[in-house]
Amino acid sequence: MQAYVFLDLDDTLFQSRAKCPVEDDLYPAAFLRDGSAHSFMTAKQRALWRLLETNMTVIPTTARDWEAYRRVELPFRSWRILDYGGVIIDAAGKPDKDWSERMLPATRDALEGLQHALETARIFAAEQGLDVRVRLIEDFDLTFYLVAKFRNGREDHLDQLQREAVEPWVEAQAGAYRLHRNGNNLAVLPKALGKENAVRHLIGRLRREHGEILTFGLGDSEIDGAFLAECDYLVTPRTSQLFERTFGRFIPQR
Structure with missing residues (x-):
């Protein structure tokens, strides 16, 4: 069974230096227009990336537009969901006609x-x-x-x-x-715009093409919860807004 992960980028897979923990092992992952590094992966995030890209098809699911997405220097090879779900890009780098x-x-x-x-x-x-x-x-x-x-x-x-x-x-x-x-x-x-709508559409297409599939969703913001809910399994960083407003209530007060 083919496995797919719908992956939010900013503050899930990488973040600005100001949001990074104090550590030396930071890896630049996204850049500004002038070429300077802006967003970085921690050692754990790099380990997560290797785990995902080795074992499943990674589909970035991001609010970034096409120009900002192309400044992310990670080897995505399949579909891409941009603009909060407004655009779906195919593996050849072309907007999906049906979705457009x-x-x-x-x-x-x-x-x-x-x-x-x-x-x-x-x-x-x-x-x-x-x-x-x-x-x-x-x-x-x-x-x-x-x-x-x-x-x-x-x-x-x-x-x-x-x-x-x-x-x-x-x-x-x-x-x-x-x-x-x-x-x-x-x-x-x-109201019509949402990552969840694009994820639902793409999951339907992948199932028609490949039969039953296994899907994972990773995101950090509360708004990401809707697209995560379209997937078989849901993952969120422990330090995220989404975690705080859901699982955070299970953390014992000390």
Whole structure:
């Protein structure tokens, strides 16, 4: 039976140096546009990577767009899921046509709302003097979601943007959009967008092509729980947001 693992990347397989434990054995895994190393794997993460790539087909399942994904220097050889599930790339590096056709009307319907959310967030940030960057993520000529990040260590600025501007906007949309926050990543996603939808679609395709398969899901954020739930087995780092909000309650208080 063929085994597949749907693997979130950032904060699951690697993370920024600031998030790494104090150790010398760090391996650069992802880079900035200027070529400088930005994200690193610990010794345990490298061991995990070797275990996964040796024993199963690894399918990265990430919020990264195509350009950011290509700055990850790991040898993925099969399917790839990008843009919170908005894009599926085949082994030849081409967008899956069926999935792209399905996402086209969904992104078109959500575009006006995302543009309004962008304007709302930018105006609020300018008025309040917040040191944040807010933008829409576009890939393959489609607009998928909004993301905001704080700069210069001002996490409190992103907290304020979320609390006073973004959350009220999302709540006013009657369920058409959802909010995701994990560290320096505040995202507004249309309801139709989700890693879980792409994982479900791809699992169905793989089963039609290969018969019964064994699937694993690895992710760190609470939002990853939905795509993990599509898999036969679920794994999350012990230090993750997802662990804290699920298994964390089983840790005895000391």
